[in-house]
Amino acid sequence: MHSSDAHAAERFIRLFMANERRIYTYILALLPNRADADDVLQETSVVLWRKFDQYTPGTSFTAWAFAVARNKVMTHRQSRQRSRLKFDQSLIDALSTQLEQRAGELDRRHEMLAECIEKLSPRDRDLIRRRYEPNATVKTVASAVGRPVQGLYKAFQRIEDTLYECVTRKTRLENRS
Amino acid sequence: MTPANHESLLSEMRELLAALREDTLTDQQAQRLQTLLSEHESAREIYLEYANQAAGLRSYATDVNFADEAGDAEATIMLSEALLRQRLQREASPITMRITRWALAASVLIAVGLGAALWVTTRPVTDDMTADLMAQATQGGSVAVLSRAVEAQWASNHAMHVGDALPAGPIVLNSGLAQIEFFSGATVVLEGPAHLELVSPDRGIVHGGKVRAHVPVPAHGFTLAAADMDIVDLGTEFGLNVTDDGEAEVHVFDGEVELHGPQSDMPRNLTTGHGLRRGANGAMQAIDVDDNGFISAARLAERAENDRSQRAAAWWALSEQIAADPSVVLYYNFQNQPTWQRTLIDRRVESHGERDGAIVGCTWAPGRWPGKSALGFKRLSDRVRVQIDGEYESLTLAAWVRFDALDRWLSSLMLTDAWASGNPHWHVSREGEMMLGVGGSGGQDHSGRSGVPNHNYNTPTHQISSEDLGRWVYLATVYDGPAGVVTHYLDGRPVSHETILGQQTLRLGPTAIGNWSEYTGPANQARTLNGLLDEFVIFSRPLGADEIRAMYEAGKP
Structure with a gap:
């Protein structure tokens, strides 16, 4: 192994990890189904690593990654999209622009999210953790915790909205101070 | 239809996004969502904020689950950055990406000394x-x-x-x-x-x-x-x-x-x-x-985690104390070792690696608590080889052991290869006796005194019973030469005292842990330990009952 390769690998991992959430948000926004988005994230990460020598250090890794992710989303949509939503080109453009502009704000929201998760009851926290495990569905969570599926649908909506509220409130407070 | 204000837009979006998340969107709802997103910047904003939240929760779940699995032997392998680079070199397969993420997260945590945080996990029984x-x-x-x-x-x-x-x-x-x-x-x-x-x-x-x-x-x-x-x-x-x-x-x-x-x-x-x-x-x-x-x-699990992380911290303190004790001959704590490494590191501060063990066979396994690792012995060849020079008037041997079975005549803890004058053989019998055998000097020595015979210092039978199988027990044995007493301790309590037969200095030399290297008899009479070791220490002085008790209390799972 060449040491320069090892160095590149390390740099790539750090950049990718630092941007993984943003990239995933982007993919999920364009392809709003978690299974689809997971697939595309994996495919995107492989392409990013293969083409890492084409990335110019000092430029925005996010922008470069978004471009690659967007291509992957397009191919994925043609082949095996699961979601019934199919956004047209102008909506995809609008979402992409808005997301790039607001990346910093969304990062702030993400930091607040950690605090808001801490405020959940242990039971809700456990539920949400299970729900966001790879390949989890409401049904798998329901059978794991022994609760009825219908009730869990409601529970997840409540938890997601609670977290959203909490994050929004905290962000507002912070902007004010 | 245009929503009247932000509040009504938000509540409509929430319903739609909940359905979208669970994949229960009707055609009509899908249509409505696309219209709102196309026409309203604030709808897109809410939409992106929820997507951002989902991405955040996804990494939260990954991190928590990683912490849960950090106790697994598998997780330890991920701690090596060298290995990680190697894998990435081969090809960044999807699986690699997942592993690298964890590996980096882990190495970062360890670098900033938060390794202990990984112990805050909830896996009570393996x-x-x-x-x-x-x-x-x-x-x-x-x-x-x-x-x-x-x-x-x-x-x-x-x-x-x-x-x-x-x-x-x-x-x-x-x-x-x-x-x-x-x-x-x-x-x-x-x-x-x-x-x-x-x-x-x-x-x-x-x-x-x-x-x-x-x-x-x-x-x-x-x-x-x-x-x-x-x-x-x-x-x-x-x-x-x-x-x-x-x-x-x-x-x-x-x-x-x-x-x-x-x-x-x-x-x-x-x-x-x-x-x-x-x-x-x-x-x-x-x-x-x-x-x-x-x-x-769930609440109890939280309390147990707190309790456990406090006790893990207490154990770390003890572990550092043992490592710094000049009377310690050898100290393996079985912690923070990459699983691919076949050397068992002697953790004494003074160690120059001369008493590091060579791992032969054996498999890494979860130890006394999540995040703690242990070494498993099962096959006839499994053992740790170590060379310990010197002569000792007294020795204290102590180990955390989980016996999976006492299915051998003798289950080895630590045995010198030789069985000559002053060679200790520390093991447990099938009947649940803790035993310290000491090789005798035989015949007569040069001054004409008659020699000391081979002797086993045993506890009564069934000290370790079938109910102790599968749980962590703390075994300690003190050979106090000057006082002339051998004392065995189980879980910090003395269970037997026996008078030493004759003055002898103890010698170890080439030694095996978890097995007896010199055994050449039939396979069904082998002496391999069937279980796990999670801490092993030898002191060159006789520890008192209080000290043994304290080590048990600080180290118990």
């Missing part, structure tokens, strides 16, 4: 251990297992350990918290003082105290009896509080229970959010449900 317990249980007529305990004080004749299989009979908890898993799958959390009687895998009697039961689908029909009532669970969670004066309260947190009274009248059903008090006189009265009044399994 799978193979559960299997062992089940196997044991079917023989012993057990009905449940103690899966968690926090600051638990048991009635003196009812002391028990986490992981113990529990036979039918009373459980008396004076204070603290305990979680019991019935073999039917029902879990109950006891808050001391409490008195629960285990009857069968799907039935218990609450004689007093607070109990919270969680009953998953496979355990439906699980019944707790209190006073003269039977509470049959139809799924999934309820609390029961029985006071000294015979009053019983039932609180249904989730699902439904069926109450059977003493008379043969129709059973009453209570559903989510309903409670009932049965007075000592038998009168029934509806009450408000008090969810917070009963510790839930």
Whole structure:
């Protein structure tokens, strides 16, 4: 192994990890189904690593990654999209622009999210953790915790909205101070 | 249609996004969502914020699950960055990406000294251990297992350990918290003082105290009896509080229970959010449900985590103290070692690697608590080789051991290759005796005194019984030359004292841990340890009972 390769690998991992959430948000926004988005994230990460020598250090890794992710989303949509939503080109453009502009704000929201998760009851926290495990569905969570599926649908909506509220409130407070 | 204001847009978006998340969007809803997103920047904003939240929760779940699995031997392998680069070099396959993420996260944590944070996990009993317990249980007529305990004080004749299989009979908890898993799958959390009687895998009697039961689908029909009532669970969670004066309260947190009274009248059903008090006189009265009044399994897990991380910290402190003690001859703590490395690191501060062990065979396994690792011995070839020079008037040997079986005539802990004058052989017999054999000088020495014969200093049999299999025990043996006494300790308590036959200095030289290298007899009489070692230390001085006790207390799982 060449040491320069090892160095590149390390740099790539750090950049990718630092941007993984943003990239995933982007993919999920364009392809709003978690299974689809997971697939595309994996495919995107492989392409990013293969083409890492084409990335110019000092430029925005996010922008470069978004471009690659967007291509992957397009191919994925043609082949095996699961979601019934199919956004047209102008909506995809609008979402992409808005997301790039607001990346910093969304990062702030993400930091607040950690605090808001801490405020959940242990039971809700456990539920949400299970729900966001790879390949989890409401049904798998329901059978794991022994609760009825219908009730869990409601529970997840409540938890997601609670977290959203909490994050929004905290962000507002912070902007004010 | 344009929403009137932000609030109404937000609430409409919420409904649509909830349906989108769960993939239950109707065609009409899908249409509506696309329209809102195309026409309203603030709709896109909400949409992106929810997507951002989903991405955040996804990494949260990954991180928490990673912490859970950090106790696995597999996780340890990920700690090596070298290995990680190598893998990436080959090709960044999807799986690699997932592993690298964890590996980096782990190495970062360790770099900033937060390794201990990884121990804050919730895996009380390992799978193979559960299997062992089940196997044991079917023989012993057990009905449940103690899966968690926090600051638990048991009635003196009812002391028990986490992981113990529990036979039918009373459980008396004076204070603290305990979680019991019935073999039917029902879990109950006891808050001391409490008195629960285990009857069968799907039935218990609450004689007093607070109990919270969680009953998953496979355990439906699980019944707790209190006073003269039977509470049959139809799924999934309820609390029961029985006071000294015979009053019983039932609180249904989730699902439904069926109450059977003493008379043969129709059973009453209570559903989510309903409670009932049965007075000592038998009168029934509806009450408000008090969810917070009963510790839930999740809450208990949190308490157990706190408790455990505190104790893990106490152990680290002890571990550093041992490493710095100049009287320590050798110290393996089996921690923070990459699994690919075949050297067992001697953790003494003074170590130059001269007493590092060579791992032969053996497999890494989860240790006494999540995040702690241990070395497993099973096959005839499994052992750790070490060279220990020097002569010692006294020695203290101590180890945390989990015996999976005492299926050999002798299960080796540490044996010198040779069996000559002053060579110690430390092992446990099939009958559960702790034994320290010391090779004799034989014949006569140069000054004409007659030699010392070979001798085994043993505890009585069944010190280690079948109930100790599959749980962590702390074994310590002190050979005190000047005082002329060998003392064996089990879990910090002295269990036997024996007078030393004749003055001899102890010598080790080439030595094996977990096996006897010189054994050449038939395979079925081999002496391989069948179990795990999670800490191993040799002192060149006789430790006192207080010190042994303190090491046990700081290190117990």
